[in-house]
Amino acid sequence: MSQTRTMTLPPTKAASASDGMQLTGCPWHDVKAMLRQVGLRPTRQRMALGWLLFGKGDRHLTAEMLYEEASRARVPVSLATIYNTLHQFTEVGLLRQVAVDGSKAYFDTNVTAHHHFFIEGEDVLLDIPGSDVIVGKTPDPPEGYEIAQVDVVVRLRRKA
């Protein structure tokens, strides 16, 4: 088991986008309200992708996984649009990006501080319950910076 620590500097706009949001219980309305709240126009594609992303509780998805879901749901959208939308959602704080390795970015619908297990070979990202178990002492940031967030990904493999 190896451990990767990623420090995100400088601060991202990670302020919880769900602050003060009124949930109506209807995912479609919720997505529209969510997009309006963060100043994104609720286009058909954003609505459809937002509905796929946020309609099922906390999830970890790559662009490819969302693309597959969209295809299954017959949402006509390109992989490039999915990438753009995921990055837009991340910029406004609706999603949190978790870099697992150079080639794979996961997007987390839970934007609160928490850490992850990554199961190698199975491409599964899991939340580590309890947010402060991993980090003993955070390092002093360089002059002029503050720690915005500490992301820990603990990589797992099956016992031989």
Ligand SMILES: [Zn+2]
């Ligand atoms: Zn997570």
